[in-house]
Amino acid sequence: MTESAITIEGLHFSYGKKQVLKGVNLEVPKGSIFGFLGRNGTGKTTTIKTLLGLQKPRAGRCIIGGLDSFTETLEVRRRIGFMAEDQQMYGWMTISRIIKWVAGFYPDWDYKFADELAAMLGLPKNTKVKALSKGQNSSLALLLALGHRPDIVILDDPTLGLDPIARKDFLRHVIELLQSNGVTVFFSSHLLYEIEPVADHIAILDKGVIIKASRTEQLRESVRKFVLTPKPEANFSGFAGILDVLKVGDNVSITVEDCNEEKRSLIKGMSINSMTEVALNLDEIFEAYVIGNRGRELSV
């Protein structure tokens, strides 16, 4: 069994009467790059804040590197690197000053490594933070998250606000850096094409619950779309694993999860003639999970 870097068990959280997390359960394997997907406002940042011990859950617990993030908060924060979405730092500080300031919080800060990172990310050390571009700002935040060589890195929508080129550039740096060090990366985003090339595991959060967690490749293999012309007597209502059904003229496209040979032959049996099987990208899979109609609107 794979060892977990992060374990979330039955996490519930509310802002006043509004319940944001409704029992989130998640295992992040050690050494993985874990994509945490969800639409805006589904609770990704709330989950991460709770994970960092910044807010107290109503129920449930988070274990990071074997430590409870709420009772052993400081130790957890020493061991992880965190980069928040659209992170703002002290504008009046120079890069070298803010590195020194952040280093003061970590007993094992690696100044040499931080210098290497600054050089690699192209950060001019005497420049004031307020003078940095958005891309440089994100790079600096990344540097400050990694300077103490953490085992686990949590990135909350790190490329928010960057242009497409800067995003790709930034991600390339991140992945290069982290993969080479065997670090576990927990990476939240709503931009799926960003996660697809880098994440080896993903979880989809929707309306406060995890609706799917799997290896990325496995997910791609198991979710399929079939386009067919159904027989008049075809009945999809009892069919397990339908994520989305779309009727276009005489044809129907059906997106199915956990697809195997048995399901394929069942669907084929309902078709008048031959059917087409389509492999989906992560974007389409996410869409099927999050806004798919589960066959409820099916009227064949």
Next chain:
Amino acid sequence: MRVSGIIHQQICQLKLHLLACLGLIMVLPVEEAVVNLKAGDGFFSTNMTFPAIMFGPLLAGLIACANVQGDLNEKRYIFWRSKPANVKLLITLKFFIGLVASLLIIACPVVFSLVTNTFWNEEGIERAFFEYYVPLPILIAIMTYSLCFACNVVVRKTARAWLIGMLIGCFLLVLPFILPLDFKDFVSDVMIWSWGPYLAILLATPAAAFVFALYAAKHDWHLKTNLKVLLWVGAGLAFLLLMLFSSQVANIKVLQEKEIEISRGWQTLNYAGNRIVYRDQSYIDTEKNTISLSEIKSIGNEVEPSYKLAPRPWLKGYRLSSYPRYGKFLYKDTKSGLFSFSIHAYYRVEGKGPSQKRFYEKVYLRSYKHTGETWMPVCELDISECLTDKINPYLRAAMRIIDNRLVAAINDSLIVVDVTNPGELKLFDKKFDILKKYRPFTYKDRKEEFSIPLVPIEGIELGERIRLSIDLNYNFHYGDNNIYESSIVDVQDRKFSFFCANYDGVVRFDVIRWDDEKIYCKYSSSRPFTILESMTGAIDFNNDNFVKNGKFYCRNDHTLMVFDIRSNRRIRKLGHFVRMDYDIEDIAVLEDGDILLSVGWNTEFLKRSYARKYYLYLLKNPE
């Protein structure tokens, strides 16, 4: 966590704000110094130092908000909170760095003044001035700094946090004025300072605010404020304060103010049965909330105290001391006419100056009848045997009519006289040297049960004896007791309570039992005066406080306060009337409940004395 890094960061973060505050606070002293220099006196500042440091509390609040605002912006907050920072240590460091910086800024005008005066002012400066005046703004600044700091930790918006912090600061400073906080005793145990509540507030608030800020930062408390709601809450709070404030200075409705055209004399209001007699000359009617006077006799232009009207009060070789004094009278309204009673004591004086001695030798109780033209003496009772101690600096006397018995106290003796027919006074009982044991009880007598001697006289119903004993005991030790028309005793269902007031407040004692010799009493409840009440008229126990129809009236020269005493548990204030410029000379509560006040007012200084105006006030009795 590296402390030096945090201190450095904090100083860098604050430096611009500190410079701005320094500029603001130094404007006045520097300007004064420049003006002095131009006038050729030298470059120094004296007068503008104190006004400058009075800005200190406002600037301290600004520094407090600037102190943490840089860290509390939501996105920056996540940045440093996600680091392994010891929040309590971080907030503590920030708090004290900002506090020290604020105090240094506030100290700048003082240092500037001291230095410039030392070098460039030939006359120098009185350092005691600083020692006396500087601590207060500094203490207030520490309070406003702490409050604004705590508010900013929670509110996380500079302007709003400053506003809320300042509002809370003002509220706390006004609070002791308007709430009867019962902490004067506590404070007086540790310091002899009447402004102790302020010191307590000024010291306790920063400590509480600091602890609150630590706790709020640790638990990430964030109060999302709405400007509209804030403004409404602020307005509501201000309204509440104004209401509380006004209820303590003048909330008794004035039904009529009537100026009286007289030149001088005592403005007395005396009870004659159900009616009130003004200045021994006129009945007062208050129908339809209008004061009208009707003369009870024709006395020409005579305005002298009426004992002079009596043909026989003077004895050759003696001086006269009479009771009631100051234009007051004890009336008895009978079918055969209106009578009044006086005690006339005659004394000789030996020696001069401080060694002067008074020898009281004769005392008479006299009754007078109003004849339509004047007061005629109708009977006289020689009660000189009451003078057991004839050498006395002054005569103490008290009188009260109970049914048809007149009880009179002269020094330590007590007599009971039958006044069924005031024209024929009959001595009913007499007791000598029995009032020596009487000592006053005060607001302070709240810890233990105490006893009051029960007056051992015959012919008076027990309840009235108890009432008389308490009233006599209240302040007869010090001088005359005006018990002829008032009492501090309240009787409800045969349960006796009595009330007294002094600078600290109003206190209620209950009579818990009695025997043939003593009445046993115990403290029941109290209503401390607020600072504002004390300032607008400290009520002294020598003043004429009294109970009537379930209310306790307490007054001094400028103030009248009315308290509801019907509840056994709580003394509730009903109303307050203040005229700081005026002297309240007398008070009477009418049958319909309204209150009459006679008031004098010195207008202008003419011919070596003040011209004085006189008014009668008809007040609505508060409910």
